[in-house]
Each structure stands twice: as C-alpha cells, then as structure tokens.
Amino acid sequence: MQDNSSDFQVKLEKTVSAAIAKLSQADQGDIRIAKAHDAALDLQTLLTRPIKVAIGGEFSSGKSTFVKMLLGQHVVDMQASASAMPTVSFLYGAETSYRAITAQRSWKVRDIAALTEGELRGLDCLEIVADVPFLRQYEIFDTPGTADPSRSVDQLLTIATHADFVIWCTNATQAWRESERRMWENLPFELKKRSLLIVTHVDLPSVKPSMARLMKRMKKEAGLLFKKIIPMELLAASAARDKSGVVTNEESWVASGGSECLGAMAAISAEVRADVFANVVHDLENKILPVIAELEASTPQFAAYWMQELSKAKTKLHGADGAVTALGYLKLVEGVLAFIMESGGAQSAEAQKMAPRLQEAHDYFEDIRHKDGSEQNTEESNAIIAQLDWEFKHINILS
Ligand SMILES: Nc1nc2c(ncn2[C@@H]2O[C@H](COP(=O)(O)OP(=O)(O)OP(=O)(O)O)[C@@H](O)[C@H]2O)c(=O)[nH]1
Ligand SMILES: [Mg+2]
Numbered sequence: 001m002q003d004n005s006s007d008f009q010v011k012l013e014k015t016v017s018a019a020i021a022k023l024s025q026a027d028q029g030d031i032r033i034a035k036a037h038d039a040a041l042d043l044q045t046l047l048t049r050p051i052k053v054a055i056g057g058e059f060s061s062g063k064s065t066f067v068k069m070l071l072g073q074h075v076v077d078m079q080a081s082a083s084a085m086p087t088v089s090f091l092y093g094a095e096t097s098y099r100a101i102t103a104q105r106s107w108k109v110r111d112i113a114a115l116t117e118g119e120l121r122g123l124d125c126l127e128i129v130a131d132v133p134f135l136r137q138y139e140i141f142d143t144p145g146t147a148d149p150s151r152s153v154d155q156l157l158t159i160a161t162h163a164d165f166v167i168w169c170t171n172a173t174q175a176w177r178e179s180e181r182r183m184w185e186n187l188p189f190e191l192k193k194r195s196l197l198i199v200t201h202v203d204l205p206s207v208k209p210s211m212a213r214l215m216k217r218m219k220k221e222a223g224l225l226f227k228k229i230i231p232m233e234l235l236a237a238s239a240a241r242d243k244s245g246v247v248t249n250e251e252s253w254v255a256s257g258g259s260e261c262l263g264a265m266a267a268i269s270a271e272v273r274a275d276v277f278a279n280v281v282h283d284l285e286n287k288i289l290p291v292i293a294e295l296e297a298s299t300p301q302f303a304a305y306w307m308q309e310l311s312k313a314k315t316k317l318h319g320a321d322g323a324v325t326a327l328g329y330l331k332l333v334e335g336v337l338a339f340i341m342e343s344g345g346a347q348s349a350e351a352q353k354m355a356p357r358l359q360e361a362h363d364y365f366e367d368i369r370h371k372d373g374s375e376q377n378t379e380e381s382n383a384i385i386a387q388l389d390w391e392f393k394h395i396n397i398l399s
Contacts, residue, residue: 005270005273005274005277008277009047009273009277012043012047012277012280012281012284013044013047013048015284016040016043016044016047016280016284017044019036019040019284019288019289019292020037020040020041020044021311022292022295023036023037023040023288023291023292023295024037025307025308025311026295026307026393027393027394032291033291033295035287036287036288036291036292039283039287039288040288042283043280043283043284043288046276046279046280047276047280049139050091050092050135050136050137050138050139051137051138051139051164051165051268051269051272051273052138052139052141052162052163052164053138053139053140053141053163053164053165053166053167053265054141054143054156054159054160054162054163054165054166054167055067055140055141055142055143055166055167055169056143056145056156056159056160056166056167056168056169056183057145057168057169057170057171057180058145058170058171058177058179058180059082059145060082060145060171061145061169061170061171061200062169062171062198062200062201062234063142063143063145063169064142065200065234065235065238066167066169066198066200066232066234067088067090067140067142068238069234069237069238069258070134070138070140070262071090071130071132071134071135071140071245072132072133072134072238072241072242072243072244072245073132073243075090075128075130075132076088076112076128077113078112078113080115080117080120081117082144082145083144084117084120084121085120085126085144086120086121086123086124086125086126086144087124087125087126087141087142087143087144087155087159088125088126088127088128088141088142089125089126089127089128089139089140089141089142090128090130090132090135090139090140090141090142091127091128091129091130091135091139091140092129092130092131092132092135092136092139093129093130093131094131095129095131096128096129096130096131097128097129098110098112098126098127098128098129099126099127099129100115100119100123100126100127101123101124101125101126101127102122102123102124103124106127109126112126112128124158125141132245133244133245134245137269138265138269141159141162141163143155143156143159156183156187157186157187160187160188160191163191164194164268164269164272165191165194165195165196165227165268165272166187166191166192166195166196167195167196167198167265168180168184168195168196168197168198168226169198169200170197170198170199170200171199171200171201172199172200172201172202172204172207172211172214172231173201173204173206173207175199175214175217175218176197176217176218176221176222181221181222184225192225192226193226193227194227194268194271194272195226195227196226196227196228196229196230196261196264196265196268197218197222197225197226197228197229197230198230198231198232198257198261199214199215199218199229199230199231199232200232200234201234202231202232202233202257203233203235203236203256211231215229215231227264227268228264230257230260230261230264231257232256232257232258232261233255233256233257234256236252236255236256236258237252237253237256237257237258237261239252240252240253240256240258241253241258247259299395300348300350300351300395301343302336302339302340302343302350302351302354303350303354303392303393303395305336305339306336306388306389306392307389307392307393309332309335309336310332310385310389313328313329313331313332324381324382324385326365326368326369326377326381327365327369329361329365329381329384329385330362330365330366330369332385333358333361333362333365333388334362336358337355337358337359337362340354340355340358350395353395354391354392354395357388357391358388361384361385361388364380364381364384365381368381
C-alpha cells in the first residue's frame with residue numbers, strides 16, 4: 001500500500017513536472033496557458049508538501065513532551081514560562097534557523113533564547129527549521145496549552161485550519177475534562193474524524209491500576225470523536241528511540257504506545273495523501289492536460305521541436321547570463337532546418353514561411369562565428385533568436 005502510494009506519487013510528480021516544462025515553453029501571454037502553468041506549479045507544491053499536524057491539549061497535558069518524542073530529540077530549549085510561549089512550528093531544513101511570525105510580519109531570529117517573554121507573547125508563531133528526519137514528512141505545530149477554554153479555542157482553530165489533522169493530548173490523571181470536550185466541539189467534523197486522542201501520563205503509579213476502567217470510559221465518551229484513542233507513556237517512548245528516530249528498544253517502544261501512535265499517524269497521512277492525489281488528478285485532467293493537448297495539436301511538430309531544442313541549448317550551453325554562443329545558435333538553427341527537411345514538413349505553409357527565416361539566421365551566425373564574441377554581436381544574436389522564438393510560438397496566427 002505504502003509502495004503503491006509512493007509509486008503513484010512519483011508518477012504524478014513526473015507528469016506535473018513535464019506539464020510545467022511544456023507550458024513554460026509556450027506563450028504565457030495566452031491567459032489559458034498562463035493559468036494552466038500556475039495550476040501546475042500549485043500541484044507541484046501540493047504533492048511535495050509535508051503533512052501538517054497540530055498538537056493540542058490543555059495546560060501541561062504533555063504536548064511539548066509528545067513533540068519531543070516525535071522528533072526524537074529536543075530541538076528547542078527555552079527558558080520562557082509556558083504561558084508566554086506562542087505556537088511553535090517545526091519544519092524541515094538542512095540548516096537550523098528561527099523565524100518570528102505575527103499577523104503583520106515575520107522576521108529571522110538569530111538567538112531564540114534571547115527573546116524576552118514580552119516578545120514571545122506578542123508572536124502568533126515561532127517557526128523552527130531543523131535537520132530532523134521526521135520533519136521531512138511532517139510539519140508539527142506545538143500549540144500553547146491553557147486552562148482558559150476561550151483562548152485555546154481561538155488558537156487551535158486558527159492552527160487547525162492549516163492542519164491536516166490534530167493530535168489532542170489529555171492527561172490521564174484527569175482525562176477528557178468537560179472543558180476539553182467543549183473545545184473539541186468547535187473543530188470541523190472532517191478534521192476531527194482524522195484526529196488522534198493521546199492519553200498521556202499513563203505510567204504514573206496513581207493511574208496504572210485504573211487503566212482498564214479509564215480506557216473504557218474514554219472509548220464511551222470520546223470514541224466517536226476521534227479516529228483512535230492511544231494511551232502513551234511519553235517519557236518511555238522518547239527513550240526507546242535514538243536521535244534520528246531509530247528504535248533502540250523495541251519492547252519499550254511497543255509497550256509505551258510509541259509504535260501504535262506512529263503507525264496511526266502513517267495511516268492518517270496515507271489517507272490525506274490519497275485525497276491530495278485525487279485533487280491532483282482532477283486538476284490535471286480538467287485544468288492542465290486539455291490545454292497541453294490543444295497546444296500540441298495546434299503547434300506543428302517542427303515548432304515544438306524548435307522550442308524543445310532552444311530550451312536545451314539555453315540550459316546546456318549558456319553561462320549564468322543565459323547567453324548562448326554564436327556557434328551554439330548556429331547548431332540549433334541547423335538542427336531545426338534539418339528536422340523540417342527530414343520530416344517533409346517543408347510542404348506546409350508554416351514551414352515554408354519559417355525555413356527561409358531560419359536560413360537567414362543561419363547565414364548570420366555562420367558569418368559571425370569566427371569573429372570575436374563582441375557585445376554587439378551577442379546582443380544581436382539574442383535578438384534574432386528571440387524574434388524567431390516569438391514567430392514559432394505564434395505560428396498559427398502568422399501563417
Ligand atoms: N510521567 C510522565 N510525565 C509526563 C508524560 N508526558 C509529559 N510528562 C511531564 O509532564 C510535564 C508537562 O509536560 P509538557 O510536555 O510540558 O506539557 P505541555 O502540554 O506542553 O504544557 P504547556 O505547553 O505548558 O501547556 C513535564 O514535566 C513532562 O515531563 C508522561 O507520559 N508520563
Ligand atoms: Mg508545551
């Protein structure tokens with residue numbers, strides 16, 4: 001299942017990249033092409049984005065400990081009191097970096113330990129980029145817990161609108177309180193049915209003897225409000241894996257609920273991805289592929305060949321400034337002329353118009369190829385190619 005889904009993902013990514021390549025070579029002045037191009041870029045982002053998970057729960061329910069367990073390491077060490085902390089988002093990047101975010105602006109932070117409590121209180125989010133393997137697949141939002149239900153509703157609702165699912169932490173010593181129930185009522189149904197309820201602190205001696213009864217009550221009261229309820233010993237689960245998330249103590253990893261929790265997260269992610277795939281397929285079929293099909297049907301083969309070869313010449317031969325040498329252009333023009341002759345395309349009205357234009361360009365490049373690559377020659381060469389490119393792209397209107 002996992003393999004099929006990642007195969008399908010690779011296939012979709014390839015289709016989308018090929019669509020972007022084709023559309024970016026076509027005339028962006030055509031609104032339909034420009035729209036299809038934008039849509040394809042959006043799909044590329046959608047396909048490669050990580051799954052977003054919001055961690056919610058009341059004050060001291062174990063949210064930050066849970067996040068640490070997921071990441072396999074303690075990424076952030078803040079002295080600030082818990083009540084001052086904004087939502088902390090964790091995302092993947094090769095270099096560690098921090099960003100402070102408010103509704104109005106965002107800025108890079110060098111030293112998060114230097115942020116004052118007043119500054120932290122003013123933030124909507126503190127973004128932490130870290131090279132943690134887990135974050136390649138998941139983006140995590142650790143929300144600040146509070147016993148004040150009105151405040152947590154606002155914060156979690158905002159975060160939840162951006163999340164694929166929520167993991168709600170409830171402390172086994174007073175699990176699933178009335179205030180938690182009221183808060184959970186505010187979230188959209190679609191989101192809730194994908195979300196997990198984690199019962200933390202189940203290792204505490206005061207909790208252990210009554211676990212069976214507790215889980216029975218939880219199932220009855222919250223079973224229909226979550227995808228799954230998982231009891232967890234968070235400290236044991238954290239200790240059962242190493243820094244890169246590799247399980248070092250299998251028995252404890254299973255007994256602590258860590259294994260069940262990550263399995264459940266993977267299953268939910270697969271569901272989210274399946275929805276993403278369905279959206280991508282829908283947009284490809286309705287917004288993108290028809291435009292490409294039209295483009296291909298209306299573009300003579302030799303014009304498509306020109307666009308493809310020009311793009312190759314530009315990526316292969318040029319320096320950073322995008323300039324191709326006169327010899328590079330000469331080869332390009334020669335190749336396209338040969339293509340027209342070989343494919344018998346010279347019979348068509350479009351080819352009859354373009355062949356002499358290519359020949360003129362060919363003579364010019366032949367003439368200057370032995371001269372020094374003066375600035376004037378380079379400029380003139382680029383202008384000739386740009387003019388030819390425009391004519392190829394508008395060949396249907398011109399002929
Ligand atoms: N024994 C035990 N302690 C836990 C467990 N989970 C969390 N803790 C402890 O509970 C305390 C609170 O945990 P946090 O992770 O800070 O809770 P939080 O929900 O992030 O708290 P706020 O952000 O302040 O709302 C910490 O001292 C943790 O070490 C658990 O499963 N078992
Ligand atoms: Mg916390």
